Amino acid sequence: MKSPYREPFHINGFLFGKGEKSVAIVGAMRGDEIQQQFVCSQIVRLLCDFEQKGLLRKDFQILVIPSVNHFSMNINKRFWPMDNTDINRMFPGYNEGETTQRIASAVFEAIKDYRYGIQLASYHFPGEFVPHVRIIKTFNDITDDAQKFGLPYVYLKTPEPFDTVMLNYNWQVWNSAAYSIYAGTTDTIDKKDAHLTWNAVMRFLSQIGIITKDYHGGYLSRMLNDADFQTVMAERAGFFYKLKTAGAEVRQGELIAKILDTFNGSVLSEIHSPSDGVIFFAHSKALIMQYTAAFQVIGW
C-alpha cells in the first residue's frame, strides 16, 4: 500500500515448507508490541536454521508474519498512525473498507486456512503477565493442543463483545485452532520471558511433528478459567511501590505492594495478597490511579 509521503507499506511473511497449511504465526499488530516482534524474529531465526539443517518437515507449511504494523512501531505509536484504530479490532477485516479493515482483511486472507494459528499478543492494560497461552472460549474445544506449548498456564477466557472483532476469535470461526501467547512484557524486551516464549512455540512445532528434532520438555500446564482470578484493586492513587512481580509465589495476607503519597512519600495504602498462590498479572507503571487493577492472583 502506498502512503502519501512515507515509503510504501508492506507486510512481510516468511514461508517454510510446502503442502498442508499447518501453522501461521503472527507477531506485532500494535506498534508497542516490541517483545512480541522480538519473539517472532527469534522464531524466524530458529526456523531458518532448522530448515538449513533439514530438521523441518517439508510437507507442512509454516507462515510467520513478524510485523503487521511497523508504520506505527517506527514512529513510536501503538495504533494505526493516521486514525488511531487498532488492527486487532478489525477482524476478519473488509477489503473494501477503511485502511485498517483492509490490512486486517489482507492478513486474515493469508493466515485463515492454517490448521493452527499462534498470535503473540499483548493486553490493553499496561502490565506484565506470567507467560501463558490464552484461548477464547468458543464452540471448538482446543485445550488439549494448548498443552503442547508447555507453558505454565493455559487460560480459557470467556469472550467479551470486543473479542468478536479480534484475530483469535475469528481464526476459530474459520476453524483454526487459535492460541494467543502472552509473552510477559510489551514495549520492552524481557529476555527471560522472550526465551521462554519462543521455546514454547518451537516446542509446540516439535510436538505436532513439524520440527523433527525433540525439543526439551516444558511445564505441565495448569488450566485456568475466569473464576480462578482474584483482582486486587488500588484503593488509593500514588506511586506504585511494587514488592512482588508477575510469577512470584505469595501467601495469603502477604504485603505485595504499597501505594505512596506523591508529595511526602508516606504510605497511603498497603496491598496484600488475597490468597496463597501466584501473581499472574502485575501493573507495571510507576504511578497508579485509584480503582486500577494492581494485581491478579491465582490461588493454588
Added chain:
Amino acid sequence: MTTTVFSASLPIEEQLIIQKQVITGHRSGKRLCVVTGTHGDELEGQYVCYLLTDFLQRNADKISGTVDVYPALNPLGIDTITRGMPGFDLDMNRIFPGKKLSSLSDEVAYAIIEDIKTADFAIDIHASNIFLRELPQARINVNTAETLLPYAAMLNVDLIWVHPAATVLESTLAHSLNSLGVKTIVVETGVGMRITPEYGQRLFFGILNLMKNIGMYEGEISAQITEPTIVSGDGVAFVNAGASGIFLPTKTYGENVKKGEEIGQIVSPLEGKILSVVTAPEGGKIMTIRAYPVVYFGSLIARIIIG
C-alpha cells in the same frame, strides 16, 4: 444543580470527576438524560448541552420531570484533545456496562450506567471524528428500531440510519442502556474538534420537541422541526479512497449527486497530478463527506443515501 456522578484519584493531587447538571421541573414527570463527550475529540454536543442547561434552568416552570445533562463522560479526554480515555488507550464507547472491582475504566462505565439506568429516555450525542462531516442524524440498531423510531423522528435531524446489529456494538453505552429499558438514541452530527452552530441549535430544538411530545415541556418551540429520511443499512453507499494522497472535495454533504458523478479528487502535491477521481457509486444525497484532507488507500471519503 451540579452533581458528581463519579470520582477517582489520579496519582498526583487531582481527581477524575464526571459531573452532571440536574434540572428539576416544577411538576413531576419523566426523566431524560442528555449525555455527550464519550469521545474526547467530539465537541458538537458541548454546544447542545450549553443551550439546554441555559434554557432549561431559565424555564423550569415549563418542565415536568427531570433532565440530567452530562456534558463530559470522558472529562480527561475532552480537556486533553484525546478521543479515548487518556492513560488507557481505550474507546470509552466499548466498555459498557462496566463492572466493579476490575479496572478504572470498568468502574467509570459502571457508575455511568448506575446513574442513568432509572431514566425513561437518553440521548447520546456524538459528533463525527476529525475525519468526517456528518449531516445531523440519529443512529438506531435494527433490533430497537420499532421502539425508538418514533422518538428519533422528533429530534429535528435530517435522517435516521437504522443499522444492523453487531456483537461488538453490545459494549456501547446506547446498547447497554437500551437493554436496561432506557430508550436511548444515538445522534451523530457535524465534525470532530469543531462546533457547527446551526446543527447544535437544531438538535437543541429537537430535544425540546421530544420533551414536548413526551410531556416534559410545555412551551413554544421557535423552530420548524425537520421530517427525517429513514435509511436502512443497505440504503447507504460507502465511498472509500482508491489512492493515498490529498483529498480535494468538489461536493459537500447535503448535496445530491448522480451515479458516476465526481465527488472529489485525490492528488499528489509532489508530482502535481491527480491520483484518483472519486465518483459516486450510486446516485443520492451525500450524508457524510471527508473533512480531513490526508487520505490513505481505504479511507472513507463519503457516504451516500441511495436514491
